[in-house]
Amino acid sequence: MSxxxxxxxxxxxxxxxxxxxxxxxxxxxxxxxxxxxxxGNLRQALNHYVAAIQSATEGGSKDLELREKIIKLxxxxxxxxxxxxxxxxxxxxxxxxxxxxxxxxxxxxAIKEFRKALVLAPWxxxxxxxxxxxxxxxxxxxxxxRSFKLYLLxxxxxxxxxxxxxxxxGLEYKAEKHWEEERAKEAKLREERSIxxxxxxxxxxxxxxxxxxxxxxEIEVVGNEVVMTQVVDITMGKKYRAGxxxxxxxxxxxxRRLIRNGKVEYEVSKDLKKLVKRYxxxxxxxxxxxxxxxxxxxxxxxK
Numbered sequence: 181m182s183x184x185x186x187x188x189x190x191x192x193x194x195x196x197x198x199x200x201x202x203x204x205x206x207x208x209x210x211x212x213x214x215x216x217x218x219x220g221n222l223r224q225a226l227n228h229y230v231a232a233i234q235s236a237t238e239g240g241s242k243d244l245e246l247r248e249k250i251i252k253l254x255x256x257x258x259x260x261x262x263x264x265x266x267x268x269x270x271x272x273x274x275x276x277x278x279x280x281x282x283x284x285x286x287x288x289x290a291i292k293e294f295r296k297a298l299v300l301a302p303w304x305x306x307x308x309x310x311x312x313x314x315x316x317x318x319x320x321x322x323x324x325x326r327s328f329k330l331y332l333l334x335x336x337x338x339x340x341x342x343x344x345x346x347x348x349x350g351l352e353y354k355a356e357k358h359w360e361e362e363r364a365k366e367a368k369l370r371e372e373r374s375i376x377x378x379x380x381x382x383x384x385x386x387x388x389x390x391x392x393x394x395x396x397x398e399i400e401v402v403g404n405e406v407v408m409t410q411v412v413d414i415t416m417g418k419k420y421r422a423g424x425x426x427x428x429x430x431x432x433x434x435x436r437r438l439i440r441n442g443k444v445e446y447e448v449s450k451d452l453k454k455l456v457k458r459y460x461x462x463x464x465x466x467x468x469x470x471x472x473x474x475x476x477x478x479x480x481x482x483k
Contacts, residue, residue, distance in 0.1 A: 209235070210246070222257050226250065234299055244326070247302050251334045254303035263301045270297035271307060278314060287318040305334030309344070316347075321355035375436055376401045378452035382411075383470040384481050395426065396476045406431040406438050411476050423476070446470075 213228030229250045236243040254261050274293030281287050294311040298304065312327035328348050332341060383397045398409045409428040412420045420426065431438035431445065438446035438455075447456045455470035473481040 217253065222253060223261070226253050226257065226261060229253065230300070230302060233302055238295065239323070239326075247298075247330060248333060250302045251330065255334075261301075261303060263304065267297045267300035267304070270294070270300070271304075271310075274310065274314075278310075281317075284318050287314050290314050291318065291320075303334060305331050305338070308334060316351060319358070321351045321358055325351045325355065372433075372435075374452060375433070375448055378448065379406060379433075382473045382476055383455055384473055385468050385470050394420075396473060397470065398476065401433065404433045406433050408438075413476055 209228045209232035213225045213232060216222075216228060217225035229246055233243060233246045233250065236246055270293045274290045274297065277290035277293055278287065281290065291311065291314055294307055294314065298307050298311065301307070308327045308331035312324045312331060315321075315324035315327055325348055328344050328351070332338075332344055335341075338344075379399050379401055381399060383399060384395070385397075394412055394414050395410050396413050398411050400407050400409075407428055407430055410426040412422055412424045412426060414422055429440065431440045433439075436448040436450075437444045438448075445457060445459075447458075448454070449456060453472065457468040457470070459466050471481070
């Protein structure tokens with residue numbers, strides 16, 4: 181076994197054991213919490229559940245399950261559980277980060293701070309509300325919905341319950357629209373990748389019964405720019421030899437269109453197998469169809 185493979189295997193085993201230890205720690209704490217709760221030791225149960233949530237995957241189903249359990253348990257404890265100074269510190273830091281934010285991406289630090297506070301004190305309704313507001317401003321609509329729902333669970337008799345429910349309904353609409361937009365972007369990106377892949381290679385203009393000229397057009401794609409290079413396939417008089425490059429042109433790729441100097445010069449067919457060039461000549465509309473070849477060789481061409 182090579183050294184690199186041994187290192188990879190060692191890292192994989194380490195990650196596996198680390199995950200196993202974390203899971204066991206979480207499972208033990210949750211089990212201890214259930215035992216304490218059944219025995220009526222509610223504060224002790226709360227402490228175990230809070231310890232368990234620190235090992236759960238943030239935002240996962242188990243994390244949500246534990247938070248709901250902690251919130252309901254905290255409401256039965258009198259006086260209410262004390263909030264640690266460290267949790268208070270993270271909330272203050274979060275509020276400061278919000279004050280300094282000027283654009284959506286600036287809210288990341290505030291989100292991190294409030295999340296840290298809610299790992300230490302997962303029953304705090306106000307912290308969930310503030311986190312939801314920040315997540316909404318940052319464009320994390322699904323996360324904001326989750327935070328506002330936890331706020332309603334933690335503060336069922338709050339004066340703004342109806343207002344927060346209405347806010348959740350609005351966020352659900354925003355989340356749906358955001359999801360649709362993301363799907364459309366992904367579909368467009370997949371289409372662009374397919375077009376770029378189809379464009380790369382060698383092309384030649386085909387007349388009714390034979391290939392025109394003595395040129396192939398070799399295409400490469402760099403970013404959203406298409407570079408088309410004319411390459412001689414056979415001798416053209418005394419001026420060119422096979423393999424000579426006679427020139428190249430650069431186009432901007434916009435969907436299936438190749439644009440130069442603000443004008444569409446080529447379009448890729450829907451099946452991605454043809455390049456179509458349309459232009460006016462002597463008052464007539466001219467259409468040229470280009471087909472792909474295997475190599476820069478006459479024998480490699482065929483419709």
